[in-house]
Amino acid sequence: MNIPTAQRIRLALENDIVDGRFQPGDRIDPDAIAANYGCSRTPVREALQALEASGLLIVQPKRGTFVTKLGVAQLMERFELMAQMEAFCARLACRRAEDADHRRIEASLSACELAAKAGDSDRYYAENTEFHQAIYHAAHNAFLEAETLRLQAILQPYRRRQLQARGRVRTSLAEHRQIARAIRDGAEDEAARAMQDHVLIQGERFRDLVALLERLDRRA
Structure with missing residues (x-):
């Protein structure tokens, strides 16, 4: 099946933002994208509009289109x-997860363990994303899954950087094990609480986040 050019561009740019090839605050060059895809500006414009609507891009009149860069207060709100949305996904997964869901969660947890053992934070980041998405799906609420995926995409550049902090991968993996075990046991309150604590930014992680934003400001 042929995917429309605008959709291909949107998916590629979304992946570039989520995977860190474009950083918060980076400017997007529509002409370069059009040249890269050998297309007119029309599908590029459609792709950028879709990404703006999703919150990944922001258009600044007379300046251009930029990857959304959130301030400390905006990040904390999100x-x-x-944390609440993922906690609810974990709670619902305790009630609704099917055998295939449990297998997917366990498989992604095993992949996280292998990446952590190898000391590969980039690989762990990818497997971490799959672990969370497996739980969103296991909630079996399509609207909740779609909205959680949307917010996850916006926050991914910041979550990725957090995993590069010393000791964070090891701690994250321990939290994953607790969450997976609670879902497997059907322990709703424990699963929701563990997921909320896992996602919420506080303590040292908050200070790391502030330091990240300061570095991004210096790059601007």
């Missing part, structure tokens, strides 16, 4: 909401 992480607070993300």
Whole structure:
């Protein structure tokens, strides 16, 4: 099946932002994208509009289109909401997860363990994303899954950087094990609480996040 050019561009740019090839605050060059895809500006414009609507890009009149860069207060608001949404996904997964869901969660947890053992933070980041998405799906609420995925995409550049902090991968993996075990046991309150604590930014992780934003400001 042929995917429309605008959709291919949108997916590619979304992956570039989520995977860190474009950083918060980076400017997007529509002409370069059009040249890269050998297309007119129309599908590029459609792709950028879709990414703006999703919150990944922001258009600044007379300046251009940029990857969304969130301030500390904005990030805290979104992480607070993300923690509640993911906690609800974990709670629902305790009630609704099917055998295939449990297998997917366990497989992604095993992949996280292998990446952590190898000391590969980039690989762990990818497997970490799959672990969380497996739980969103296991909640069996399509609207909740779609909205959680949307917010996850916006926060991914910041979550990725956090995993590069010393000791964070090891701690994250221990939290994953606790979450997976609670879902497997059907322990709703434990799963929700563990997921909320896992996602919420606080303590040293908050200070790391502030330091990240300061570095991004210096790059601007």
